[in-house]
Amino acid sequence: MAHDVFPRSARAEGDFAHLCRLARPHYTHDDPAHDWPHIERVLAWAERIGRAEGAQVAVLRAAVVLHDLVNLPKDHPQRLQASQMCAAAAAPLLRQAGYDPALIPAIQAAIVEHSYSLGRPPSSLEAAILQDADRLDALGAVGLMRAVSTGARMARRFYDPADPFAHDRPLDQRRQTIDHVFTKLLRLPDQMNTATARAEAETRAAFLRVFVDQLAGEVAPAHPGPQAPTHDTGTGGAGGTRPAGSG
Numbered sequence: 001m002a003h004d005v006f007p008r009s010a011r012a013e014g015d016f017a018h019l020c021r022l023a024r025p026h027y028t029h030d031d032p033a034h035d036w037p038h039i040e041r042v043l044a045w046a047e048r049i050g051r052a053e054g055a056q057v058a059v060l061r062a063a064v065v066l067h068d069l070v071n072l073p074k075d076h077p078q079r080l081q082a083s084q085m086c087a088a089a090a091a092p093l094l095r096q097a098g099y100d101p102a103l104i105p106a107i108q109a110a111i112v113e114h115s116y117s118l119g120r121p122p123s124s125l126e127a128a129i130l131q132d133a134d135r136l137d138a139l140g141a142v143g144l145m146r147a148v149s150t151g152a153r154m155a156r157r158f159y160d161p162a163d164p165f166a167h168d169r170p171l172d173q174r175r176q177t178i179d180h181v182f183t184k185l186l187r188l189p190d191q192m193n194t195a196t197a198r199a200e201a202e203t204r205a206a207f208l209r210v211f212v213d214q215l216a217g218e219v220a221p222a223h224p225g226p227q228a229p230t231h232d233t234g235t236g237g238a239g240g241t242r243p244a245g246s247g
């Protein structure tokens with residue numbers, strides 16, 4: 001059943017403002033890919049998509065604000081449990097902020113299901129929108145900055161100097177940041193749940209393809225032979241995608 005995202009009651013706005021005050025200290029500047037500005041960007045898109053789709057505002061906005069409460073590194077052994085840890089940590093904050101206890105399970109479910117690594121399909125409209133809004137932030141200019149930042153934290157190289165675009169090697173996003181663009185980011189538009197998010201994702205993916213073309217031109221003199229990538233993508237090694245024309 002669809003719910004009106006707007007208007008919002010004064011009580012609901014007060015509860016949400018209280019929740020933001022409680023949640024914000026959990027988002028530090030140590031990881032700029034998962035800081036409070038990330039939450040603000042995801043919230044803006046979640047509200048935009050939620051307005052178009054008729055989502056339940058209290059569940060959606062709370063899930064957005066709490067979805068990265070527990071931020072484990074990508075290579076942490078418990079990474080797959082991170083969204084479940086977030087959901088568990090969310091409950092006391094929601095109660096402290098005065099949220100209706102009946103809403104808490106739906107908020108927790110959306111938090112759990114937003115995780116890309118977990119790979120769980122959304123069981124509600126709000127979970128689907130959180131997935132979309134969070135994944136939009138992995139695309140475009142901001143997404144590229146987030147990928148490079150995360151790669152640096154994991155000591156990944158920008159690209160493989162011997163074979164930047166994986167012509168003769170399997171893609172490995174654990175070792176090269178550019179491989180992450182092919183194995184995950186350029187696949188995201190097809191994985192969006194809503195038409196609004198899909199359209200924006202295509203625009204942001206197009207920017208990433210332009211970046212890949214620019215990168216190819218800059219590193220090509222040091223790597224004669226491979227054809228520079230085009231704006232189209234094709235299937236590549238290790239189950240990822242690489243630009244058509246790059247192999």
